[in-house]
Amino acid sequence: MKSAAVLLGAFLALGAYYVYLPLPSTVSEPWRLMLLDASFRIAQQTCNLVHFLGLGHHLRVLNCMIGVFDQLNPQSSEGVKITDTQFDGVEVRVYEPSEKGDKTLKRSVVYIHGGGWALASARGGYYNNLCLIMAESLDAVIVSIEYRLVPDFHFPVQFDDVLHAVKHFMLPEVLAHYSIDPSRVAISGDSAGGNLAAAVCQEMTQEENVTNRFKLQALIYPVLQPFDFNTPSYQQNEVTPVLSRFVMVKFWIDYFNGDYDFALSMVMNNHTALDLDHVNPFRERLDWTFLLPSRFRKNYKPVTPTTGKAEIIQAIPELLDVRAAPLLAEREVFRLQPKTYILTCEIDVLRDDGLMYAKRLEKAGVEVTVDHFEDCFHGCMIFTIWPTSFSAGHHTRDSYIKWLSQNL
Template structure:
């Protein structure tokens, strides 16, 4: 009995030590590796939330070092705890579209006619996130816009590399366009939407469907702080916000490589830009250049990077990053001009801000109607905190309501 008591005390002490290590480590990493500009909404609250996310990552790393499971698996598990709720005003149903798991959100209130439909792709850098982590967001869109929302649970990297997640999203969208009326949706009123990496998938799906015959046309696309290119990670927003939660510059490059290759070697080369031939960089300048970013967005500082010579072996390993399926900003003009009306949401304190600004310009140059919402005190992922109790941000709720206003206007 004495041995058992001693063993249990030892386990308890180890658990307490682990908790202390996580708390202290999280606070230390937040303090030393994070920059939260004073213009960010409620910076103290952002610090607290970030400490939690760092703790989650540290716990994952401990489990990985103990060879219990990978860090990514731990983060996925923790993110999905308690993320799903009930909404008495909606029907929810989990089904499959062409083998791809989806969750359908349908308002219970009767409708005078067929509803709008929204196909939604969650964020998470292609490696984490799920229909569960974005459940509240989809509930809100369905309830407030009186639309049928289909949230797609596409397969994730590194287990499933590019283009598997994109193909899942394309298959689910194609099925919904074909079967919209079976779900009480007007097939001519289907919107494709996504957040962060999901915004990348939404943009790529819309481009893949542009001009495709035999299918109803997508009515609009909604791109919430989207990833739209992986060629230049030295744009002003990448420099200014490189260490601002909740999307760090190095973390973003690592996620890109996990999506493409299933691992994140060549991180240094992608960050410095030596993965793209100089001739291609010159070709892309008409679409992808800091010169196209309005001056007010460079006010917090910008140093034009030194052009790095391309390493041929690196280019061969990651040349798919230059494809429109991965970098929708680089699509041909013939595709861009066929895209639907667009809503783009950007945040000032977000490395991806300039991706959204550059895509906005490309679309407008081709007379595509663009509604742009810019959250001046927002950070990456802020909309996910629109309804999180004490952790909520007023700008997040306003951003969600702006998107609903756009949906209703269609």
């Protein structure tokens, strides 16, 4: 009996050690967040083991696990019609609020889900719930794009899928079919979906033969650059819940079908060192010592190695492709962007990507709203349904929908 008690105590102590993670005092519901993060880490480590044993790609296995979990709490609404269809060969899910006798044209949001270009689904419970609430709250047609995922497909497939679907949707006859006002359409997305939304919005604003353009873009904790993995938010939140710096670097490598052997060098910014002349033209475009307010820079210092590894960019030239890294685009492109909303969270490695994008837009003359949450974490906006319902999710979602309602 005594031995069993000792073993139980040791097991509980080990479990508490695994779950516990130091968090800022501002974070809401810290222990729930620790449990969520521990669950993610267990799932990721299990999938990494499966990958190591040659039984399946870790991202494909992880997405299957997420898919099962995602269907635990399916959402529906009698007031919203849901249709699965295709736009120019790309799968989409369309949410249409009931007309209730109202024949006026509706506004619309094109939404692109996150998940590191590899995880989640437009049809999954979390994003289905978000789009249902958006359709009801905004009385708007929501188009959620089911782009193809890593590891079966790599950049630029995801970008091309979203671009093709968006171009099809913005055709006058398609907007008319869904009774949408062409002057009241927004593009939006979270995390990797925010990356795709920003990149496609940049592309659409530069195309001369586009009849209809977006009125707004709304980016939720977007990932916008793989150039500098030592911005203050990357340094501050290196091992933060849900999305650590190393995991984000691996998502980028998977997106480009690169070599994991480069990961540690990329964490140290060896892929953008000073002696690599071909990366220098991009350096000033994300100089966070200038683009970030002092309250976010804090006492962090830039990490800019004198010498680096040229072979990384040679093997993965996509690291400097603005279709993957919209923060690297030229000023002339930023000048063309529509009115923009950017939501950022303090407990997030990607915080500074969004803040720097906002600053570059402002410098280019674009109206920008930055909605920053000190107590929130990456990915929180979709965590509003059981068993992962967080107050942070409700606060960020409500603030996001409020801005859309007032501006779209």
